Amino acid sequence: MTAALGLLPGLLPSLLLGTGAGTGAPPAEPRVSFVQVDPALGCVGDAVLADVDGDGGRDLVLATGECDDAEGPPPVRRLRVHLRRAGTPAFAARPDRQLDLVADVVAWAVADVQPAPGSELVLLSASRAVAVWWEADADEPRYAALCPTRLLWQPADRDRAFAWQAGVRDVDGDGLDDLLLPEPDGYRVALQRRGPDGVSFESTVLRPPPAPLEEEERTAARFAARGDELRPSFVPDRGQLRFLVEVHDRVPAPRLVDWDGDGDLDLVALSGRRLLVWLQDGGAFDAGAPRVLELPDRRARLLNPSYSVQLADLDGDDRADVLLASSRTDGDDVTSTLEVYLQAAGDGFLERAADKLRLQGFVDLPELADVDGDGRPDLAVGSLRPDLIGQLASGGSSTVDMQLSVFRGLFEPGEGRFQRPVALAHKLRLPGDFGGEGWDVVYSFFRDVDGDGRRDLLLRTEADRVVVRSTDERGRGLQVGDVLWELAVAEDARAALVEHPDGPALLVREETQIVHVEFP
């Protein structure tokens, strides 16, 4: 039983609380905080939760900048620090610290890179990383150069600077924040060192080897002179043409995972259908050629909407395993395949899929999480019927149905599979533009909210609300249960889950406010 309060989308998100299904006791109420920004001073940009003042609590650092539909000169790009305080709301509306960004700042992050208590702001320009912090009772910030870089994103956006918090990790496990900075031709891993002379960074640039383009992706541009202009024509190439120049238009996104199970984080990047792995050995990366692992060939990868590669330790041997999703179209029929490749001891890897799951339609948003609480990762995946997508494209429908399926993981070291039949099947009705800008999360089995041991489901299936529903036992399977909690949001809000050792928090970013939700 839930009761709706008055909803004012975009202005006052309202809460609904239901009973905790299956437990008899209502779940504890989440702690919700709002931080509003005067629109005259700019609109809300990226936000990061980190301990800035060193008191152990996560403070809110928020970027403001140009509003999307604003006229006139852009407002000052600014970072606002809202320190956490006891009670509710967790953050005061007035920022404790503010920093106006100079023109060449491209991105920012929050990391503990100075001996001063807490974390510092890290500003990234095209050529360097700089730490900014405030001494107690000082109004003026202090600056310190951290390391040079040739950042992938060279020009600064005059409207806003974005957060590159994914680039802050303790890579070498020494308890100090390190920096991972993508560059045009590789990744700079800057490891923090502290000694009597202060803080320094040891940089290693890991460069992917030149990648041969896949046959189906090769296209040659021919130029022909017609009158006084050159006209290009594009022809597919089957390997007969010899290229003078090859241009890559993207740098593979880096991920830090423990690839070989030795306790060190290794750097993994997906380039084409190759996985590039740079192994770390006790705080040192080999800057030479990475280990290259060819993934199975899946035709037309760039045009394959289901294609994705997930890395996680599925079989509990501490080594990363691979979940590869792809789809095949045969006339009107679309079949998607999810293949599991387990990493065996030694070099035996990717020889043969340990498990192959076939689903009708396109698959999207695969998530590996321990849904049922048995300590082993399960697979949640959404599938879409292609005929419904066709209806959507032709204007016959404004919504699309997604089938959310959960398969229990039954893996042991070196072997295993996902259990059939499906443990949970639930239909989600989504607006046609789901997955676009602002839809950072559509569904996620993000955490156990009602305390029954199973992860509950956070959903944003409607533009103007975020819902948490319980996951309940149903016979030998699972089902999506009652609404545990609900938050009304602006239709153009971005909702994202923010990782933290205590469990993910929810950050909803609207044009002039941030909503921070902490689940007990």
Added chain:
Amino acid sequence: MTARLLALALALPPLGLAGGCASALPVEPPPLVDMEEPLELFAEPDDEAARRALPLGGFTGAHVGDARDSLDALLGEAEGVEVVRVVENSAADAAGLVPGDLLVEARAGDAPAVPLRHPSEWRALERDAAPGSSIAVVVDRAGVRFGAELDVVARVRPAGRGEVERLREEDRVGVVVRTATEVEAHAAGLGPGGGAVIVGLSKRSPWRAAGLRHGDLLVEVDGRAVAHPQVVLDAIRAGEDELDVVYVRDGQRAETVAALSDRERTVREVYVPGLFSRERSRDRTTTSAVLGIFKKEHTPAASRYRILWIFRFGTGDTDRLEEVDG
């Protein structure tokens, strides 16, 4: 009697602790007060007609801006001026300059190369270059440096009027300066955007003693041309005791040695546990003696006395004015 002594003994430590917990010491000194900023100097002079009548000089097509709005500048390592616009088909366009490039160094004809730090230095160089001559520049593009040669042509119309910045220094000298106008800068031999006009001075500023006045145009500080008002502020912050200042007043060039002041230091607080305490800030003094038996608070507008913790009287200004004779 014993019980009363015990109570007093228990009460003393907390009193002592309370007095000992002073607020955190400030890291930065407070800003200087009593700044005089005459209203007539607030707006820049209306000399647009005179500006348009100035000699046009040379033109390369490179519009430059300040590169100080950068992380390098915050770390004190900024160099060069940033190309913000390149005129199509101009010499700069032909040389391959693009917005975002930094011009680090320039050499006009056979003259020695000069490092560039402020746009006014580039604009002076461009203005003074004869049509048909060339300017060699060192360009920094994303950390990679290369040379380029720009052929100078005659400028056909005046450049746009530059923006005026006001900068305030209230730590050692107590001065507010604004960018000189192009007419003022030209008269002093500086490029457009160079020079700094004093538009505010603290009443107790040491620069008054050095003979400097509102309206003076500063053209050189410690041997460095004032290519931007920031040069003056940087010199004040970096200087030790005094600065050599060259300035222009009523068209006449003059020099002076201007002192840089150190802050007066004062005893802010004295605390003897249980016996005496005195705490003074800019507008408030609090004195307390013998466990607070006598306490006095004083501000410029009011005073308050407290005796034996319970008797209290205060005095201060009222909301009425005194009658003025005549």
